[in-house]
Amino acid sequence: xxxxxxxxxxxxxxxxxxxxxxxxxxxxxxxxxxxxxxxxxxxxxxxxxxxxxxxxxxxxxxxxxxxxxxxxxxxxxxxxxxxxxxxxxxxxxxxxxxxxxxx
Amino acid sequence: xxxxxxxxxxxxxxxxxxxxxxxxxxxxxxxxxxxxxxxxxxxxxxxxxxxxxxxxxxxxxxxxxxxxxxxxxxxxxxxxxxxxxxxxxxxxxxxxxxxxxxxxxxxxxxxxxxxxxxxxxxxxxxxxxxxxxxxxxxxxxxxxxxxxxxxxxxx
Numbered sequence: 674x675x676x677x678x679x680x681x682x683x684x685x686x687x688x689x690x691x692x693x694x695x696x697x698x699x700x701x702x703x704x705x706x707x708x709x710x711x712x713x714x715x716x717x718x719x720x721x722x723x724x725x726x727x728x729x730x731x732x733x734x735x736x737x738x739x740x741x742x743x744x745x746x747x748x749x750x751x752x753x754x755x756x757x758x759x760x761x762x763x764x765x766x767x768x769x770x771x772x773x774x775x776x
Numbered sequence: 777x778x779x780x781x782x783x784x785x786x787x788x789x790x791x792x793x794x795x796x797x798x799x800x801x802x803x804x805x806x807x808x809x810x811x812x813x814x815x816x817x818x819x820x821x822x823x824x825x826x827x828x829x830x831x832x833x834x835x836x837x838x839x840x841x842x843x844x845x846x847x848x849x850x851x852x853x854x855x856x857x858x859x860x861x862x863x864x865x866x867x868x869x870x871x872x873x874x875x876x877x878x879x880x881x882x883x884x885x886x887x888x889x890x891x892x893x894x895x896x897x898x899x900x901x902x903x904x905x906x907x908x909x910x911x912x913x914x915x916x917x918x919x920x921x922x923x924x925x926x927x928x929x930x931x
Contacts, residue, residue, distance in 0.1 A: 688889065701897065703875060718811050722888075729887040735816040737871060737879035739852045739895040747889040 680773035682757045689751035689775045693744045693759050701736040723758040724748050751775050816878050824877055830909055836916035841906035843922050850898040850924040857906035858891035866909040867892060873902035898924050
């Protein structure tokens with residue numbers, strides 16, 4: 674399984690700012706290795722964010738998202754103690770899901 | 777007039793066709809539910825909008841794209857897309873001169889603000905677009921030029 678994500682969710686007024694740092698290679702499929710062979714694409718395709726179990730955002734990513742992707746979004750009405758869950762699936766079918774508590 | 781043997785081989789062909797038509801999309805869906813690979817392969821804006829089933833985009837002041845004027849490292853360019861308009865369905869981040877324009881699609885709900893930031897890769901200096909697709913079918917965009925210096929060619 675892939676390395677855990679780092680998720681930080683902080684209350685700012687009536688919303689919470691969520692910052693996520695995922696650990697993923699995000700290979701574009703454009704680069705070539707030393708032997709001149711194309712390195713196959715390997716990137717996160719689907720991202721889902723949940724607030725207390727309710728999906729608030731989904732995303733589809735292409736290979737143009739940077740290595741070890743960063744994502745920031747604001748959840749309206751989130752309070753201290755709420756749970757934020759972020760999960761992703763890559764094009765090889767690997768998955769990762771992590772949870773953080775709003776502080 | 778068909779004889780029995782012909783009939784049998786025909787129906788086998790039809791069955792094979794049904795399998796090909798019916799199962800291949802199913803397999804593609806299973807690989808990534810709803811992943812729009814056509815959109816991520818699109819090279820031009822009209823092609824991309826067609827693959828997403830959207831109309832022609834219009835430039836709008838209500839959508840904003842944030843990013844550096846000059847990015848030192850094209851592998852990590854912080855880009856934000858935001859709009860204050862209500863009724864946003866999707867936000868897209870596009871990099872015009874990348875091999876494929878589309879970097880990311882965000883399907884937003886009312887529970888989050890239409891204000892997202894991420895980091896993208898850029899092959900060369902290019903315009904970056906933030907596109908907002910609204911519930912009423914309007915497509916609005918904002919663009920910004922980002923110069924990429926890394927590459928050893930002096931930008």
